[in-house]
Amino acid sequence: MKRMVALLAAVLALTGCGEDGAEPGASGEATLVLDFTPNAVHSGIYAAQEQGWFSVEGVELDLEIRPPGDSTDAPKLLAAGRTDFAVIDINDLGTASDRGFGLEPLGAIVQVPLASVIAADGDVVRRPSDLEGTEVGVTGLPSDDAVLDAVVEADGGDPASIKRTVIGFDAVAALSAGRLDAATAFWNAEGVALQELGIETREFRVGDVAAEPFPELLVVTTPEFADAEPELVEAMQAGLERGYELAASEPDAALEDLLDAVDGLDRGSQEAQMEALVEAEAFSAGVKPGSLDPARYENWERFARASGIPTP
Secondary structure, X not given: OXXXXXXXXXXXXXXXXXXXXXXXXXXXXXXXXXXXXXXXXXXXXXXXHHHOOOEEOOEEEEEEEEOOOOOOOHHHHHHOOOOOEEXXXXXXXXXXXXXXXXXXXXXXXXXXXXXXXXXXXXXXXXXXXXXXXXXXXXXXXXXXXXXXXXHXXXXXXXXXXXXXXXXXXXXXXXXXXXXXXXXEEEOOOHHHHHHHOOOOOEEEEHHHHXXXXXXXXEEEEOHXXXXXXXXXXXXXXXXXXXXXXXXXXXXXHHHHHHHHHOOOOOHHHHHHHHHHHHHOOOXXXXXXXXXXXXXXXXXXXXXXXXXXXXXX
């Protein structure tokens, strides 16, 4: 937690630096790599871009938003200077630090955990401990095993009895085809997709059964970029807060900005995802939208330590 407080203090210090060194109306180009294909959870980012909110007095951030590639490793892209900002899962923050990558969190786009274990047959698996002896799909990321362990252990089950099969990000296909008993997945994306397919699933959300609320998805940069471009960092933070304030208060408007900006998205599916996020108060949940709340971060640290996930 001490490191987190130091990081937040550094970021706050940066936000006070933007008045000198930038000409009125100056702009700077930067890139942001997403964690996943653009969807409703990213609506605040696209709203901020569409509305011109990535700006502070005298400085405008000209932001290029990129979807991830098949092999995107955000910490490596940031370290190599191939992107300036990235959306990452909070569990990857600690893993990146463990791998020697320094990252600075600037804000959170959701304030609650999105991770869950989704059972393909809700009548057979009625509670987490019913997963004992089943076959569960995981992406292969270490944090997935931590999520699965935490959910099952919270109900008194034995995670060691579960057969784990690496399926990447193919949970929807695997569960809808009946190839697995359950899979780790995000309830706001794969969970909604399975509901739309009419699959009778049962969700065990980390935030409901195994952890206090924490921000699942963060926007991060590197300390080097933050030092070199403090005004652009400030503009990014300003845009995140305004964009996610809109997503929290007027989700239809934020979603419309996403749909206008990204070709090929299915409106019905994105509306269903947004409805799930709003119902869970994912963008606010009692804290300022777009911000990184230290108490929520501390909740994650407790979860991570208990689950064996590295922390910065």
